[in-house]
Amino acid sequence: MGPIVLSAVACVRAGVTLMVIHLLLGGSLDVITFVAFLIIGTRIFDPLTTALAGYAQFRYSEQAGERIVQLLREPVMQGERQPPADHDVELKQVTFGYLDQLVLRDVSVSMPAGSFTALVGPSGSGKSTILRLIARFYDPVKGMVTMGGEDIRAMDPEALLHKVSMVFQDVYLFQDTIAGNIRFGRSDATHEEIEEAARLACCHDFILKLPNSYDTMVGEGGNTLSGGEKQRISIARAMLKNAPIILLDEATASLDPENEAEIQKAIDRLVRGRTVIVVAHRLKTVQHADRIVVLNHGRIVEQGRHDELLSSNGLYARLWRRQHDAGEWRMTL
Numbered sequence: 220m221g222p223i224v225l226s227a228v229a230c231v232r233a234g235v236t237l238m239v240i241h242l243l244l245g246g247s248l249d250v251i252t253f254v255a256f257l258i259i260g261t262r263i264f265d266p267l268t269t270a271l272a273g274y275a276q277f278r279y280s281e282q283a284g285e286r287i288v289q290l291l292r293e294p295v296m297q298g299e300r301q302p303p304a305d306h307d308v309e310l311k312q313v314t315f316g317y318l319d320q321l322v323l324r325d326v327s328v329s330m331p332a333g334s335f336t337a338l339v340g341p342s343g344s345g346k347s348t349i350l351r352l353i354a355r356f357y358d359p360v361k362g363m364v365t366m367g368g369e370d371i372r373a374m375d376p377e378a379l380l381h382k383v384s385m386v387f388q389d390v391y392l393f394q395d396t397i398a399g400n401i402r403f404g405r406s407d408a409t410h411e412e413i414e415e416a417a418r419l420a421c422c423h424d425f426i427l428k429l430p431n432s433y434d435t436m437v438g439e440g441g442n443t444l445s446g447g448e449k450q451r452i453s454i455a456r457a458m459l460k461n462a463p464i465i466l467l468d469e470a471t472a473s474l475d476p477e478n479e480a481e482i483q484k485a486i487d488r489l490v491r492g493r494t495v496i497v498v499a500h501r502l503k504t505v506q507h508a509d510r511i512v513v514l515n516h517g518r519i520v521e522q523g524r525h526d527e528l529l530s531s532n533g534l535y536a537r538l539w540r541r542q543h544d545a546g547e548w549r550m551t552l
């Protein structure tokens with residue numbers, strides 16, 4: 220808005236000046252009035268421009284302030300207990316909706332400590348929502364989420380977040396250096412630890428190629444990096460955090476084969492020995508999961524191992540065949 224206001228004022232100023240020159244040349248304006256116009260005009264236009272630009276800035280700040288006040292008004296999440304040492308996670312008859320419409324209905328799933336669970340299903344079926352409930356971004360309307368057998372609503376939210384690392388579907392990077400963005404995983408990490416996490420997450424090599432290596436500034440939202448690179452930075456954050464529970468939301472955007480292979484390598488290292496819950500869009504990445512949970516319209520329609528689900532010939536088998544056929548089709552091109 221600021222630059223638009225300034226341009227409008229500059230146009231008006233140029234227009235008025237041209238008109239006054241026209242009047243002066245046409246003889247309708249005497250020189251004294253013209254000089255007076257120049258002096259008074261400058262004195263009026265400059266403060267007017269400043270005032271209008273200041274007003275635009277004021278409107279911006281007002282809106283930002285409103286959002287901050289809104290955030291401060293949000294009730295503080297309750298819960299004091301320290302999370303237990305056991306890292307199994309369970310959803311017990313969970314029902315949830317963001318607004319009026321229910322997004323999850325009566326969902327029960329048990330994820331033992333150290334196991335690998337995959338959530339699959341059509342777009343909008345509620346996969347990412349399950350991850351958000353486990354990280355306690357929201358509380359269920361009915362039922363509960365437990366960790367080590369205890370309701371996570373009774374736990375200190377800060378301590379709970381230390382137990383969980385999340386790699387989001389759409390990675391958001393902050394306007395900071397690459398090292399600063401990885402350090403979000405653990406604020407007291409040394410540079411050596413950041414570099415080690417980046418190596419494990421297959422980012423070290425591409426970071427070294429950036430103009431200032433680890434000190435390169437990332438634009439807001441990370442728009443100077445590719446989708447695959449952002450995902451790997453986010454995996455490096457999770458490596459650094461070293462939490463016992465990993466929530467991983469696979470990117471939906473298609474990646475080139477090289478990026479895909481690097482990300483898979485980074486993920487394999489990240490998930491070793493932890494309780495892992497992965498939202499998978501590419502079914503071939505979760506064939507070896509301990510349990511595959513198939514969602515449709517917010518309900519669990521099937522769960523089991525890959526072979527069991529294929530032989531039961533339900534939604535999973537259909538999704539698998541569709542992806543497999545698409546893969547075959549690509550290969551024969």
Ligand SMILES: Nc1ncnc2c1ncn2[C@@H]1O[C@H](COP(=O)(O)OP(=O)(O)OP(=O)(O)O)[C@@H](O)[C@H]1O
Nearest residue numbers: 317318322340341342343344345346347348349388
């Ligand atoms: N913040 C939100 N506010 C309102 N509705 C939402 C919000 N986030 C998700 N939804 C709705 O909840 C439903 C489930 O969304 P969710 O993100 O869990 O789906 P998903 O299975 O992860 O889909 P995808 O495979 O496309 O990522 C969708 O209908 C979606 O539109």
Ligand SMILES: [Mg+2]
Nearest residue numbers: 346347388468
């Ligand atoms: Mg999703």
